[in-house]
Amino acid sequence: MNKIFSKLGVIGLLSLFLLGFTQTGISNEVFDITKETVLVAEQDVLVVEAAVEEVPTINSGDTAWMIVATILVIVMAIPGLALFYGGLVRSKNMLSVLMQVFVTFSLMSLLWVIYGYSVAFSDGTGTPWGQMIAGGFGAAFLNGITPDSVSGTIPEFVFVTFQLTFAALTPALIVGGFAERIKFSGMLLFMTGWFTIVYLPICHMVWGGGLIAEMGAIDFAGGTVVHINAGVAALVLALLIGPRLGFGKEPMPPHNMPMTLIGAALLWAGWFGFNVGSELAADGVAGAVMINTQIAAAAAVLGWLLIETLQKGKASLLGGVSGAISGLVAITPACAVVGPMGAIILGFVASIFAYWACTSLKKAIGYDDSLDVFGIHGVAGIVGALGLAILMAPTFGGVGFDEGVSMASQFVIQAKSVGITIVWCAIATFVLYKIVNSVVGMRVSDESERTGLDTTSHGETAYHS
Amino acid sequence: MNKIFSKLGVIGLLSLFLLGFTQTGISNEVFDITKETVLVAEQDVLVVEAAVEEVPTINSGDTAWMIVATILVIVMAIPGLALFYGGLVRSKNMLSVLMQVFVTFSLMSLLWVIYGYSVAFSDGTGTPWGQMIAGGFGAAFLNGITPDSVSGTIPEFVFVTFQLTFAALTPALIVGGFAERIKFSGMLLFMTGWFTIVYLPICHMVWGGGLIAEMGAIDFAGGTVVHINAGVAALVLALLIGPRLGFGKEPMPPHNMPMTLIGAALLWAGWFGFNVGSELAADGVAGAVMINTQIAAAAAVLGWLLIETLQKGKASLLGGVSGAISGLVAITPACAVVGPMGAIILGFVASIFAYWACTSLKKAIGYDDSLDVFGIHGVAGIVGALGLAILMAPTFGGVGFDEGVSMASQFVIQAKSVGITIVWCAIATFVLYKIVNSVVGMRVSDESERTGLDTTSHGETAYHS
Amino acid sequence: MNKIFSKLGVIGLLSLFLLGFTQTGISNEVFDITKETVLVAEQDVLVVEAAVEEVPTINSGDTAWMIVATILVIVMAIPGLALFYGGLVRSKNMLSVLMQVFVTFSLMSLLWVIYGYSVAFSDGTGTPWGQMIAGGFGAAFLNGITPDSVSGTIPEFVFVTFQLTFAALTPALIVGGFAERIKFSGMLLFMTGWFTIVYLPICHMVWGGGLIAEMGAIDFAGGTVVHINAGVAALVLALLIGPRLGFGKEPMPPHNMPMTLIGAALLWAGWFGFNVGSELAADGVAGAVMINTQIAAAAAVLGWLLIETLQKGKASLLGGVSGAISGLVAITPACAVVGPMGAIILGFVASIFAYWACTSLKKAIGYDDSLDVFGIHGVAGIVGALGLAILMAPTFGGVGFDEGVSMASQFVIQAKSVGITIVWCAIATFVLYKIVNSVVGMRVSDESERTGLDTTSHGETAYHS
Amino acid sequence: MKLISAVIKPFKLDEVREALSEIGVQGITVTEVKGFGRQKGHTELYRGAEYVIDFLPKVKIEIAVSDKLTKKVIETISKSALTGKIGDGKIFVMPLDEVQRIRTGETGEDAL
Amino acid sequence: MKLISAVIKPFKLDEVREALSEIGVQGITVTEVKGFGRQKGHTELYRGAEYVIDFLPKVKIEIAVSDKLTKKVIETISKSALTGKIGDGKIFVMPLDEVQRIRTGETGEDAL
Amino acid sequence: MKLISAVIKPFKLDEVREALSEIGVQGITVTEVKGFGRQKGHTELYRGAEYVIDFLPKVKIEIAVSDKLTKKVIETISKSALTGKIGDGKIFVMPLDEVQRIRTGETGEDAL
C-alpha cells in the first residue's frame, strides 16, 4: 500500500512540475479562472465546437466525410484497438481483452446517448462556474435533436455520433493497463464511473466550451481528452491493481503479433477519421491535418526503430507499431497547427520519449501497465500537447500564434491544460478504484488468473483445432 | 424424410401465423393484390427507389458517400462475413467457408451486371401483374447506362454497384446454414438459382416498385430482402441437408474466435454503408440512421450478454458479437423511421429473441443451422420488420405513420411482407434444393466431411507452421 | 551468375519484343521523342494530372471522397498487402514480411514529402528534355503548399497525400519477390534507391506530364507506374538473389491462408480508393470506374478458378484470391476507358495469363519470386496495359479512341509505354542490386534463413501460446 | 506395471476415453502427433507448387497401468478405436519400472 | 539408464527445468500434452452449445539419465513441480537400453 | 522388439523419413517437441521486456522395430539426421513388450 502511494507520488510530482512550470499552483489556478476567462474571452479559440454555432445548412460533402470519419473511429476501436491489445496478451486471455474493449465500446455508446452528449456538449442551467466544468441534462436521451438539426455544416446526429465514438474509444484505451487480471464486472462498473466523472467533464472543458477551452489551450483532436486521460487512468490503475502474477519472472510475450499489426494498421487508418474528422469538414485544413497525421506516424516508426536498433541491435515489429501509435498520439492535438516538417519532428521526438517510458521509466517505477497505455498514450500525448506550442511557430512551418500569445505563454497554457487533466483524472481514478474494488472487486482470483480469463470469466477459448 | 417435412411444417405454421394475423390467408392475398394496389397507390411509400426518379444532377457529396457506402458493404462480405463465419467452424473447414463466401460474392457480382440489376430495377414489358413480381431484361448487361446516367443525385453506375453489393452479400449469408458439409459445385449451382428466383423477385417487390412496396411495407435497408430471406433459406437448407456428422455428440467449438470478432466488427462498421447508404444521400436522415444503427447494435450487445449472464452465469464474446449482429439486423428495416430510444428498445428486444432462437428454439426443432443464420438473421429480421410498426409511433420517438395508416394497419402490412418473403423463399429454396441435389448433389461424402473440406474440396490447409 | 544473366535475357527479350512490336527500337525512341511530343501535344491526354491546372475552388464532395480514397490506399498497404504476403510465407518469417511492408511504407511516406512529390509532380528547371523524365526540387519539403493550395477541385495537401500512398505502396509490392531471405538493412537501402531512380521518374513520365504521358499512353490508375514496375523489379531481384534454401525440395506452403484472405479482401476494397480515387472526383466517371473495378475482379476470380478446376480438379482459395488480384491489376490502367463488359473480359483474360505465369512460366524459367509479384502484378499489368487498347473500342462498350488514334496506334503507344517501364526498371533494379549487395549485402546468412528471419533479424516470434 | 501407448484416429479419442474410464482407468495423457504409415496422405497445391502431405493427424494416448489391467486396457482400446479401415493405428506396450504421484509422493500402483 | 517421463503443470516448467539443471541434467525434451485425470476441466458455452472440455493442458518432460542419477532426478522433479493441489502430475520411469548422440556417435552415458 | 525414439532437427525430418523408408520401415509417429540441451536458444525483446527463449524446436520420431532391424534403424537415423553441428539430437532405444495393430488385431512383429 505504502509502495503504491509512493508510486502515485511520482505522478503527482510530474503533474505538479507541469503546473509549477506555469508559475501558478493548482490552488491559484482555481481562483484565477474567472479572471482569466475574461482575459481570453475575445480570443479566437481553436476548438472544434466553434463551428457548431454557424449558419445551419447541411453541406453534403462535409456530411459525407463526417459519416465516414465516424465509421473510421469505430473501426479504430473494434476491431482496431481490440486486436492491437489482444495480440499482445497471452492466448489464455485473448478473448477477455477483446471482450473488454467490445463491451466497453458498446456500453459507452449507450451512455453517450442517454446522458453523455448532453453533459459534454449542451449548456447547463447551473452557475457560470459549473458551466466551466460540465454541461446540463437538457439534451439527455438526445431530446430535441431531429434529422433537421444542424451542427455547423453537418446534421447534429452526425456530430453526436462522431463524438460518441471518441467517448466510446477513450475508456476502451484504459483496458491495456489492467489486462490479464481484471474482473469483468468490476471493469464495467469502473468504466461507467470514469466515463461520467472523468471523460465527460474533461471533454466539456476542452471541446464543450469549458475551462480548458477558455484558457486558450489547443487540443485539436483529443490529446488531453483522449490520450493523456486514458494514459493516466491506466497508470493509476496499474499501480493500484498491482502486477500480473509472475510479472518480471515468467515470460509473457505477445501471443499473436500479426493481430497486433492488424490492430495497429487499423488504428493508423482510423486515426484519419479521428484527426481529419475533428475538422468537421472536407476542406483545406482537413488536407493539412491529413498529411501531418500520415508523416508524424511514419517519422515515429523510424524514430522508434532507430533508437531500438542503436540500443538493442535489432528493429522489431512491435517497436515499429508502437512508434506509429506514439506518433499518431503526439500529432493528435497538434495536427491542425503545425506544418509537415513540424509533424515529422513531433512524431520522431514523441516516439523517442515513448520508447524511454516503455523501457526505462516503467522499469524504474516498477508498475505493470500491461500494454503500455501510459508509456505510449500518456507520454506521447504530453509530448504532443506541449510540443505543439513550440512547433506551431511559423519558423517550423506552423500556423503561428494568436495575437498577444507568445510561444512561452502558449506553452504555459498547454502545460496547465495537461496538468489539470492529469490531476483530475488521477484523483478521480483513484477514488473510483477504491469504491469499485470494495463493492464488487477489481481483480480476479489468483487461480482464475493462472488459468486465464477466457475460460474463467467468459467460458470460452480463443483457439481450438 | 418424414421428419424433415414435419420440421418444414413448423416454418410453414410460423408464416401462416403471420399471414393469419393479417386476417387474410395467402390465397386471398393473391387475389386482393390488384385491389390493394389501387388503395395504396397514392401513399407516400418510403422506398429507396423513390429518389431514383428525381432531377438528374449529380451531387458530389452524396456521390462521395455512396461510393464509400458501397465499399463498406463489400467489406461486410469480404472479409467481414467470411471471417465471422470462418472463425466459428472447425479449422479443417476454415478455407471452405472463406471460399464459399468469396466465390459466391464474386459470382453474384457478375450475375448482377449480366441480368440481375435489370430484373430487379428496370421496368418489365410484361403485364402490370408481372411487374409486381419482377422487372424486365432491358438493362441486361447494363445496357444503356453510361457515366452520365443519373439515379437521384448520384451516378446510376454508383447505384448499380451499391445494389450489387446487397445482391452479392445476401446469398453469401446463407453459407452459414450448411457450413462444414456442403458440396462446392452444388452450392454454386444453388446460389445461382436462388439469386435468380428468390433474391431478384423479392428485391423487385420491395425496392423495385413491386408488390411489397405497393402494399406500403417499410423496409428501409433490407430486413426482408436480405435478412429474413437469407435466414429462411438457411433454415430450410439446414433441415434438408441434415446435421453435420457428430452434431450434438462431438464438440464443435469455434476454431478461432478472434477471427469471428474481426468479422463481427467489420460487419458492424460496414453496416453503416448498408443502412446509412440506403438513404442514398449524405443528409439529415442519414445522420438519424447512423445514430440508430450504432445504438441498436450497442443495446443488443448488452441485451444478449445480460440474458446470458442471468441464464448461464457468464457473458461470452460470442454472445456479445451475436447480440451486435442481431441488433444490426433488427434495426435494418427500421433505421429511418424510429428514434434513438426506439432503436435501443428494438436492438435490445431483438437480441433476446435471437438468443432464444439460437438456444431454445434450435434445440427444440433439432436442426443444425451451423452458424445460426436463421436464429440471428431470420429471427431478428422478423423482430425488426414487425417491431418498427410499433416503434415508429411518435410516442417512441419515431417518425409517425402516414396519413390513414394506424399502428395496427402498419403492423398488418409488415406482417404480410414478412409472410410473403418467408413463403416465397421457403418454397423456392426447397424446390431448388431438390433439383440441385439430384443433379450434382448438395452434400459431400462422409469421409470428406470427416477429413475436412479444406483438403478434400480445395486441396489446401488453412494453417501450416 | 551465367544462369542469372541468361534468365535476365528472357526479360530483355520480352521487352524488346514489346518495343519491337512498336516498330521502333529503344534507340530510335530516344531520338524521336521531341518530334513526337509535338505531334501529340494537342491530344486530350487522359492523365490524372490534367485536373490539377483547373479553377482553384475546393469541392467538398470531391474532397470528402479523395480523403477517403487516400485512406483506402493506406489500408491496401497496411494491413492489406502485409497480410496478403505474410499469410503466404512460413510462420518463422511472418513478422519479417509484415515488418518489410510496414517500414517500407513508412520510409517512402517520409521520402515522398521530403523530395518525392517535388520530383514527380513539380516542374523542373532543367531542359525540356530533362522535364520529360523528372520534375524539380521546388516543392521539396512541400515548400509553398498551404491549406489554401488547390489542385483541381481538392486541396493540394489531399492530392499530395493521395499520391504519397501510391509511392509508398509500390515499393512495398516488391517485398513479395525476395521474401524469406532478404536482409532488412539491405532492403531499406535498396528501396530508397528504387524509389528515387525508378518510381519517381516513371511516375513523372506517366502522371507528371512527362515522356509517357506525352506519347498519349493511357494508364488511368497505375498499371505501368505501380504494377509492371513492381513486378519487373521483383522478378529481377528474385533472379539476382536466388531461390530460398530448399526451394523446390522442401514444402513451403502458406502458413496462414486466412490472413492471406483478409489481405486480399482489403486489397480488393482498397483498390476502389486506388482506381476510383484516380478520377480525383466523385462524379459519373468515378461510378463507371467503380463498377468496372468490381466486376473485373469478380470475373478474374472465376477465370482463375475455372482454369484451375480444369487443370487440377480443384478450385482453391489461393487461386480465387490470386485471380482477384490479377483482375484488379489488369483493370487498373483501363478502368475509365472500358465498359462493363470490357472489364469482365479483361479481368477474365488477365487471370488466365497470370495463372499461366505463376505455374508454367515460373517453372520454365526457374526463378523463385516467392509470392509471385511478377506473375500477378507484372503479367496482369501488361495484359491490362495492352488489352485496354483493344477493349476501349466502342464495339466492346469502351469510350473509343481520340481523334486520329486507331486501335492499332493506341496499342503501339501502350506497348511502348510498357516497354519503357520494363527496360528502365530492369536496368535500374539490376544496378541498384549490385551496389547495395556490395555495400551492405542483400541476403541473410544460410543459418539465419534456416532459423527464420523473425528471430534472427527482428528478435521476435509471431506466435506464442 | 506397463506403459501402454496407442496411436489412434483423432475422432476416436472421445470413444476410447469413455471406454477406458468405464473399465476404471483414471488417468490418460494425450499428445497430438503426425502419423506416417500405410494410410496415404493428401496433396496440396498452391499456385502450381504441389506438396504431398504424407502424414496424417493422429493422437497418441499414454496410460500407465498395473500388470493385471494391461490386457483389458489393450482390448478396450482395440475395440473402441476400431473403424476397420486402414490407419486405425497401433498399440505399444512398454515395461514401466516406477511411477510416482507428485502431489502425494505415492509410488507404485497407488500412484496410477 | 532410465528414461524418466513426467507430466506436470505448464507453469511449473521453468522451475523444474532450473532445478534439474542445478543437479547437472543437461538435456530435456518437452512436449505439450493434454491430461485427463482426477483434476476436472471446465465448461465452454457457444450460443447454447455446451462443451465439457475435460482435459487440461499439461507438459510432458522426458529425460534420459544414468541409473545413479535416477533417484535424484525423480526427487528434484517431485519437489519443484509440487503445488500440493490436484493435478500436479506423475513421474514415470522406464528402462532405457541404449542412447546415442547423433552429432558425435557417442553412445551410453557419454551420450546423455 | 524395440521402440526407437529420436529427437532431431525439424528440417531433417524429410531426409530421415526417406532414409528409413528405404530400409523398409513402414510406420513412424512424429511429435513436435521443444528441446533443451547444449545448443542455445535465442533472445526476444518486446518493448524492453527481454525473454530468453532457451528451447529449440525439435521433432521426436518414434519407431517400433523388430530386434533385428534395430541396429540398422539407429544407423540410418544417425546418418540421415547428421549435420555435425550442435543440437543434432539423440537416439533412445527402449524395450518394447508388445505391439498390436488395431485394424487387424495382429500382434508382435506382424503388427509393425
Ligand SMILES: Nc1ncnc2c1ncn2[C@@H]1O[C@H](COP(=O)(O)OP(=O)(O)O)[C@@H](O)[C@H]1O
Ligand atoms: N512401426 C511403427 N512405429 C511407430 N508408429 C507406427 C508404426 N507403424 C504405424 N505407426 C503409427 O500408426 C499409424 C497407423 O498406421 P498405418 O500403417 O497407416 O495403418 P494401420 O494402423 O491400419 O496399420 C501411423 O500413422 C503411425 O502413426
Ligand SMILES: Nc1ncnc2c1ncn2[C@@H]1O[C@H](COP(=O)(O)OP(=O)(O)O)[C@@H](O)[C@H]1O
Ligand atoms: N495412469 C495414467 N497414465 C498416464 N497419465 C496419467 C495417468 N494418471 C494421471 N496421468 C496424467 O497426470 C495428470 C494429473 O493427474 P490427476 O489425476 O489429474 O491429478 P494428480 O496428479 O493430482 O493425481 C493427468 O492430467 C494425466 O495427464
Ligand SMILES: Nc1ncnc2c1ncn2[C@@H]1O[C@H](COP(=O)(O)OP(=O)(O)O)[C@@H](O)[C@H]1O
Ligand atoms: N538427457 C536427455 N534426455 C532427453 N532429451 C535430451 C537429453 N539430452 C538431449 N536431449 C534432446 O536432444 C536435443 C539436442 O541436444 P543438445 O545437447 O542441444 O545437442 P547435441 O545433440 O549436439 O548433443 C535437445 O534439444 C533435447 O531435446
